[in-house]
Amino acid sequence: MSTPSTTLLRFLQEENARLQEENKQLREELAALRDYLDGLRLLQQEARRMTEEADLMPLLDKILYAALTVTDAADGSVLLLDPETEELVFAVVHGVIREQLVGYRIPKETGIAGWVVTHGSPLIVNRPHLDRRFSRQVDEQFGFKTRSLLCVPMIGSEGRIVGAIEVLNKFSGREFTQADQDLLMVMGYIAGSALEIVLNKFEAQ
Template sequence: MSNSTTAQTLRLLQRENIELKEENERLQGEVLALREYLRGLQALQQDAQAITSAQNLELFLSKLLYTALKAMDAANGSLMLVDYDTDELVFAVVKGTIQSELRGYRIPKTTGVAGWVAIHAEPLLVGHPRSDDRFYSRIDETFGFDTTSLICAPLLGHDKVIGVIEVLNKFSQEAFNEVDLDLLTILAHIAAEVIERIEGGG
């Protein structure tokens, strides 16, 4: 084997070693993030048992949304509740750059990705919102926001959808994935159980 061939082989091996090291570091980071999420989930489940009033419920839902954002490395999110008297979705808990503007904001229950999730009672991942017909761009346009990717899961009550939880825009600017959607669906289930228990007087 010539010296040039040997040098080329060494460079290839070094490059492969670097790539393997980077992949290993990425996987370790994902494992650590998942462990942190599971600890947060356990704490939320414990907190859920202690909720006894509507005031405590609001604080709990805020903590739950924060847990979702942290687990998914995202900057913005909201928890919307269905107002069946007006057939609207109401932004009950909001975190992110336009949280003060969105809190209490209402949209028709049939509107946008959140509306689709509320109607179909299914979680949804949208990697390119602006090319998706279900995306409601008016909020972005009204408040100067830019939605690049989002996931949304329904809050399933005993016999109806009582709300949705939505997370937008990873810090890394990567799209959300199915693991993110599964984690959000678990949190939506916890939120729905607590809301129904408090509103039902249980």
């Protein structure tokens, strides 16, 4: 039979455990908020640099570098939509298979990037091999292993989809989050507008 003192002790222990768990959650949320704000500051800096860039390839490289930085991803690519062939072209690639993958083409409806470009919507896939939209083509052909990925469309000022940004495999091994997607979507709009300006200049020549 419990005495008043043991009941009080149990209550205090349970309350202490609850408060410790709440403090842990608050610390995690605060750390996530700091990471998000750091990402926004980086995006602001990169946006300024992108809008000043007049050449296509340096612009694409800056876009991808910023995308990998804000999402803590190890690998990634910028894919451009070729309207003449209806293909996605790996224009810039960072990571372990960058040399093999640059210039590689896939039909625009293929894989996660194809789905994103076709639907104009971002997509997080943290278990790609369980997702029917994921294409194993690149992994199998180049000996790569996609553990998780996040892909967003690059959308110009008039709503024209010019390509996609795809980041893969966080350094930490963690999953991509909604915060990662929100940051990368901002990057997608900035990059799409900057890229549209450069492409319009190129097409006008």
